[in-house]
Amino acid sequence: MTTTTPTVGSLLRTWRERRGISQLELAGRAGSSSRHISFIETGRSRPSEEMVLRLADRLDVPVRERNALLLSAGYAPRYAQTALDDPSMGTLREGIQRLLTGYEPYPALVVDATYDVVAANTGIMMLLEGVPEHLLAPPLNAMRLTLHPEGLAPRIHNLREWRGHLLAQMERQIALARSEPLRALYEEVCAYPVTERPGDRAPDEPVAYIALPLLIEHDGRLLSFVSSIATFNTPMDVTVAELAIETFLPADPATAKYLRSLRDRAQGTPPCRAGRGGVGHLRGHANVL
Template sequence: MDNDDLPRVGVLLRDWRQRRKLSQLDLALKADTSTRHLSCVETGRARPSRDMVLRLAENLEVPLRERNSLLLAAGYAPAYRESPLGSDRMAMARRALRTMLTNHEPYPSVVIDQVWDVIDYNVAMSVLLNTVPPHLTDTGANVMRLILHPDGLAAHCLNFAEVRANALARLAHQAGATGHRGLKALYEEVSAYPAPPDPDQLSAPVDPTGFVAPLRVRTPYGNLSLFSMVATFGAPADVTLSELAVETFFPADEETARILRDVPAAPTRDPGRRGNP
């Protein structure tokens, strides 16, 4: 490896350590190494072994894609494959995703990737997606844009100030934790969207007795109040799987549950699904 490459992995590791707000001593203890060796790695005076790169990355909770980048910067081959979701290798994962989506009916559920792009969704998502104009989905849907764009769900949201604050906080945290440039760019884009014109959406009070912040939205079937949960693959060893999540929505009150149970199955405009799960 060229000497000019030596500092690169050290600089990257230092950036991740600082992002996690760990001292060199903290990380050295976690990774079962010495502070001196870690210092030498970060300053480029020592080349870490492949095992050391992976051990440091694990203790720093570095995403798999970036772990591969660390290995490449240190002069090693990537450790994690990145398989297309539509490949034969991912058939079981696709079936698992489709099972989750289908079994969650009649409540909405959506598969998203690391930058919140829609990969797949169930029929019940039509209640939300069919209120969104085509120009937000023509080139592929993104959940943050669907929620925060003034022409999207924001135009129908009954507690937009609350939803916007929570969505932006979630996105900012994810961008900071992962260092993903795409997430940072997405945050800068959606945080600059103007608020919808209805002032009631900006002044809706936050319910201090609620256990989660709901999404309250007007639909042709009635007003819905929903909260969500997020599921990810356990111990993924593939970059693609590590970046997928399933967001499932649940009714926050009995009226919402009734409406969703009674909504007739209807064709959903395709918001640019990808991956063919």
């Protein structure tokens, strides 16, 4: 049995078709000609390193996949993949920690390309109170923690809507990048049962929120959040490119007031550092791993 390595032309064609644009449109974006794009895709012309990177940029190819394009064209990878605990990442770690800590008492976390949690603040740890230890074993995974029937799912009052939002988000990412670990995670969380909760809000019930909220119960109170996701602009490292910072903004005054009251009560309590050793190590101020 033999396998063939995809050529740079076939990979570029796949990305172009995935983006739904023609050779002529891509040529216009890249300052080239449709004839040259056709020759590259069919293997009749070998693109320069500069052209590979230009086409990858115009096609919005993820940084990890740009390395694959360069390799398939016979060039060295351009983008490093540096571990977060590398000394050269010190400034990045400190910056993320300040950001997450500054967002408290509201929840915020940082995940990698497969939704493993690499940093979290006290707001997130508040939401994870009571989650069984086996779900908190390293590495913590945000999708698994949220959708598992023993995780946060039983506390989410609009689970079907929130689950649909998360699965659609994963589907978009799978379409953008060839990631078997991400696909495996998607299939796992898709298979989790969804249990109806008595008294949960009906999907068609009108709401006054500016975006789909996460309606989650904590200590007998119903909290509401809207989330936003931020990534790094023009990253030059695969690890950095795949980090996402998700913040949860209170969607109503009652949620904001409750979180501030929890913070006020906790003032003076020595915090624990975050880490990969489960909930006991994650409670307290944010810490990038």
